[in-house]
Amino acid sequence: MATANSKRGIDVLYDPALNKSTAFSEAEKQALGIIGLVPDVTETEDQQLQRVNLQLAQKPTDLERYIYLINLLDHNETLFYRTVMSDPARFLPIVYDPTIGEACLKFGHIYRQPRGMYLSITRRGEVKNVLKNWPQKDVRFICVTDAGRILGLGDLGANGMGIPIGKLQLYTACAGVPPQYLLPMYLDAGTNNEQYRNDPLYLGMRKTRPSTDELYSFVDEFVQAVQALYPKCCIHFEDWTGVDAVHLLKRYRDKYCVYNDDVQGTAGITLAGMINATKLKGTNLKDEKYLFLGAGSAAIGLADLLCSALVAQGMTLKEAQSRVYMFDINGLLEDTRTDLVDFQKPYSHKHAPTRDFASAIESIKPTTIIGVSTVGGSFTQKVIEAMSRINERPVILALSNPTEHAECTPEQAYTWSKGTAIYAAGVQFPPVHFGGHTFLPGQANNFYIFPAIGMAVFATQAARVPDELFIEAARAVADQVPPGLLKQGLLYPLQSNILETEVQTAARVAKLVFDLGLARVKQPTDIVAFIRQLVYKPEYREETAASTTA
Ligand code: NAI
Numbered sequence: 337m338a339t340a341n342s343k344r345g346i347d348v349l350y351d352p353a354l355n356k357s358t359a360f361s362e363a364e365k366q367a368l369g370i371i372g373l374v375p376d377v378t379e380t381e382d383q384q385l386q387r388v389n390l391q392l393a394q395k396p397t398d399l400e401r402y403i404y405l406i407n408l409l410d411h412n413e414t415l416f417y418r419t420v421m422s423d424p425a426r427f428l429p430i431v432y433d434p435t436i437g438e439a440c441l442k443f444g445h446i447y448r449q450p451r452g453m454y455l456s457i458t459r460r461g462e463v464k465n466v467l468k469n470w471p472q473k474d475v476r477f478i479c480v481t482d483a484g485r486i487l488g489l490g491d492l493g494a495n496g497m498g499i500p501i502g503k504l505q506l507y508t509a510c511a512g513v514p515p516q517y518l519l520p521m522y523l524d525a526g527t528n529n530e531q532y533r534n535d536p537l538y539l540g541m542r543k544t545r546p547s548t549d550e551l552y553s554f555v556d557e558f559v560q561a562v563q564a565l566y567p568k569c570c571i572h573f574e575d576w577t578g579v580d581a582v583h584l585l586k587r588y589r590d591k592y593c594v595y596n597d598d599v600q601g602t603a604g605i606t607l608a609g610m611i612n613a614t615k616l617k618g619t620n621l622k623d624e625k626y627l628f629l630g631a632g633s634a635a636i637g638l639a640d641l642l643c644s645a646l647v648a649q650g651m652t653l654k655e656a657q658s659r660v661y662m663f664d665i666n667g668l669l670e671d672t673r674t675d676l677v678d679f680q681k682p683y684s685h686k687h688a689p690t691r692d693f694a695s696a697i698e699s700i701k702p703t704t705i706i707g708v709s710t711v712g713g714s715f716t717q718k719v720i721e722a723m724s725r726i727n728e729r730p731v732i733l734a735l736s737n738p739t740e741h742a743e744c745t746p747e748q749a750y751t752w753s754k755g756t757a758i759y760a761a762g763v764q765f766p767p768v769h770f771g772g773h774t775f776l777p778g779q780a781n782n783f784y785i786f787p788a789i790g791m792a793v794f795a796t797q798a799a800r801v802p803d804e805l806f807i808e809a810a811r812a813v814a815d816q817v818p819p820g821l822l823k824q825g826l827l828y829p830l831q832s833n834i835l836e837t838e839v840q841t842a843a844r845v846a847k848l849v850f851d852l853g854l855a856r857v858k859q860p861t862d863i864v865a866f867i868r869q870l871v872y873k874p875e876y877r878e879e880t881a882a883s884t885t886a
Contacts, residue, residue, distance in 0.1 A: 348370060357374065398430050403446055405431055409505070414876055415874075417872070424832065424834045427509075438738075439498045440489065441489065453519065453521050464561035476518070476566075476794055477517060477570050477790060479503045480558070481523070481573075483495065486499055494538065495532060495540075509787075510838050511787035511791040523555065571594040572594075578636070600801070602638060603634075605785045605828075606706065608814040609827040610731070613731045623703075629711075635708045666691070669683055670686065671687075701726050702723075704730075709736055713744065714743045723753070730758070746768045759777050789805060792841075792842040792845035799856060811844075814827075816840060
């Protein structure tokens, strides 16, 4: 197939979207003028993959493997995606959680090549012109962070750029969104991380963060510029501080095609786990009572989405909110607290003040506890034992990441609950053998949700991304866990089959986009086939003489 590429010679080899390295055919080498510039062989993609695996095996750590793979992406995009998509269960933990956390902490030190865009608050007034420097004219997704809160690691400033880069790779690797439409973006408004400001290799502004008003006016200019330049673009907000995440989502969600993955994606994936937990228990979402540890963006997003799902099951919003309690760094959210922000108040109920999570469990009697606190080990033995006393099958969701931030490990949950816990974590843990059973802890990671939402939005050119899409995605993900694996405690589908899972999820979400009248394309008769034909395939295109002179 001819391409619109007009590059020749060495320029082809320096373009990661065109470079095939050792896989050019003789005819392509002739046409592109690269004879002698590459070894005189024509390898298949599988031979190249064999070499990648050989080189990866020689790397001593996952961080080294991450650096190697990012380098591969910088030189040969097709081979990078072929590698990651060849074995997602093996490669997702390297290109994303948990390795990405370490990669961000060291971002300024391991930096090799520019990727995505860096936009400083000092460019206010000229944001649109700066965005015009991006070479692609049809951008469909911008994943944007100010790195106010990266994973559970806090304010990482410019080091947080690893996250939008990694997240967008997952759109392609997990759901097949073609990579040329994706733009990672860091809005640099400074950092309050003194260690980075003093690091000679730090790659951002060495200033403390501005006032909220200044930050939001910068973000307003950015959002407006995106609307003007890329009218089909969806803005994915990622890893802002909890308050900014919730407030910025509210500011734009009814006007533009935007969503916040920490708020809505996390909510979607957790809801999927809760749906499957109720299947295991033989109950219904509305029969459960929920206590969160953490009341930030992830907690609020999940609680709001959960309440929407409960309202869909026939409850009033007030009744739904009365089933949800929260506990944060200052204790239980209750009605004598004076430090709560607007979006936390619906989850603050009449209760005596307490800073003891285990005793709050004894009095509230939740059926499910959800850890989104960033504090590793905070689901102690006392906490799990209290949950087990109250519940035949306590549901324990320890969602904070990276790994050492998980509120408890699966081994702890199964051991302390004597094998009765229904458990999932935000990171992948290996199976646990306890009491003659093998338990399969699922990974409640939003990479089951946001790439599928992305594919659905890409396919339908959705004008908005309402919560209903995340509820539908949650149901679709939950429905795809085989009953045998669910019985072993696995709340989420296997990662090895992630592309197919997400295509099916994207198709269900796309159907809803059409039903809600939010699509900007005509509805096809077969939505699964429609999605499938858009899926990116990590295969080289044929580069012909015609394409190079076009
Ligand atoms: P956030 O910073 O907005 O909120 C953290 C909350 O935890 C705050 O309410 C804070 O008061 C509370 N907290 C902190 N220390 C505490 C303590 N010692 N005891 C009780 N509460 C405490 O952060 P956000 O965005 O809500 O994320 C929280 C965690 O959830 C992070 O570790 C993040 O990595 C994880 N997360 C996991 C996802 C997944 O897919 N598994 C997706 C998004 C976030």
